[in-house]
Amino acid sequence: MTEDELPESLAEIRDDFLDLPEPERLQLLLEFSQELPEAPPEYADHPELYERVAECQSPVFIAIELEGDVVTMHATAPEEAPTTRGFASILAQGLSGLTAAEVLAVPDDFPQSIGLTRVVSPLRISGMTGMLLRAKRQVRAKAMM
Template sequence: MSTTHVPDALAEIREDFLALPEAERLQLLLEFSGELPAVSDEVADHPEMYERVAECQSPVYIFVEIEDDVVTMHATAPPEAPTTRGFASILVQGISGLSADEVLAIPDDYPQSIGLTRAVSPLRIAGMTGMLMRVKRQVTQKR
């Protein structure tokens, strides 16, 4: 596990997962799936602003805004892909409100650190890692 600083919101989410028995972690991920914030009408009206996360089997799209050095992450993922929606929701909730530097400092191995590597397929973990990498790239490009 990386020793770089994990922002408080993401650290709390990780602690919530790790506090549960492994068998119950998938249920928590599904709860996050239901908490993926809807994108604003302004963002929804401009699908060209979204980037497809190719690492995800499901059609996941992300868009990052930075205003006054505050990052807001938007993501869409289909309801029929609840684990993917859960991962997107974790990142949206954990990243939105951070500064650009805080986002860029998130350890690349964060998706592997939340205790789900045996509950979901490696492909799903790779998808969450892909989302994180694309967020970081967008932050770098937009700052």
């Protein structure tokens, strides 16, 4: 998948970051952290529906739903970890609504493409990459059911 083939939702997010000077990108990431969609109530009492993202230092959990061929990503991340929460929000907003094939075609290096590699630590970028890879693995597993 080339840069131009990135799903529109993720391409828009990437472009929003790249259009800003580097110092302002962190502020946009913090804004995303405040926009992490709430998971549906049925997930609150069932933590087993989530998968822990071990690559993240903070406790981040994701769950993928596949209804027909449409993906919805749910994520939880603590408010005291705004960078990680921002990354989870970017992926939840960017992947939800895509088809399974579109999610699976997202380049694994998408987190490196949004212009934050010099603003946040490599460990944090690695955490976002871990979230994306786990989301893709869950999509693959659910699509095969």
